[in-house]
Amino acid sequence: MTEQAARPPFLYVVVCAAGIAADVGQLIAAAQERGWDVGVIATPVAMNGFFDTAAVEARTGRPIRSAWRTPKEPRPFPAPDAVVVAPATFNTVNKWAAGIADTLALGTLCEVAGLGVPIAVLPCVADALAAHPAYRDSLERLRGMGVRFGDPYAGEPDEAGGRREFAWDRALDLVERG
Numbered sequence: 001m002t003e004q005a006a007r008p009p010f011l012y013v014v015v016c017a018a019g020i021a022a023d024v025g026q027l028i029a030a031a032q033e034r035g036w037d038v039g040v041i042a043t044p045v046a047m048n049g050f051f052d053t054a055a056v057e058a059r060t061g062r063p064i065r066s067a068w069r070t071p072k073e074p075r076p077f078p079a080p081d082a083v084v085v086a087p088a089t090f091n092t093v094n095k096w097a098a099g100i101a102d103t104l105a106l107g108t109l110c111e112v113a114g115l116g117v118p119i120a121v122l123p124c125v126a127d128a129l130a131a132h133p134a135y136r137d138s139l140e141r142l143r144g145m146g147v148r149f150g151d152p153y154a155g156e157p158d159e160a161g162g163r164r165e166f167a168w169d170r171a172l173d174l175v176e177r178g
């Protein structure tokens, strides 16, 4: 009897429409180096010029998912072993916490929260938006569901015109922590 080769663990990377999404290739490369097979799910707005979709598809070897499949189409990705949302926008965090599932990304997030797989979120939200009480409530609600968050990141330039590095690797540390 031949033994079946173990498949690598499958990571969903959910990409939202924040400027820092242009660098999401760094996260995918880091995940692959750590042994993850990666499938990307992007919000429809993120697909509209926020990152290099062709480069991401070439790197993952899979089409990016953004729209719902038709009922007769098979599920294009295996079930996830872990999920990373990076970057996560104000919009997606609030809608996810409220249980809104009007994009594939949101529908997937709402569903995986009930699967018991590790989920890590790296928000990229300006301080002024992060001060909104709905956002604070959303973080509390998602944390209560077991979702793991990286440090706040405003994405705004510092006094020297530079930007603090976005901690892509942190998302992987969070889902790998067991």
Ligand SMILES: Cc1cc2nc3c(=O)[nH]c(=O)nc-3n(C[C@H](O)[C@H](O)[C@H](O)COP(=O)(O)O)c2cc1C
Binding pocket: 015, 016, 017, 018, 019, 020, 043, 044, 045, 046, 088, 089, 090, 091, 092, 093, 103, 124, 125, 126, 154, 155
């Ligand atoms: C150039 C640009 C950069 C943006 N960056 C951010 C960001 O860092 N964080 C954020 O929450 N929204 C940002 N937005 C606004 C979001 O794109 C907008 O709220 C959108 O509805 C989010 O959709 P999504 O959550 O479905 O991806 C940005 C918009 C533009 C045009």
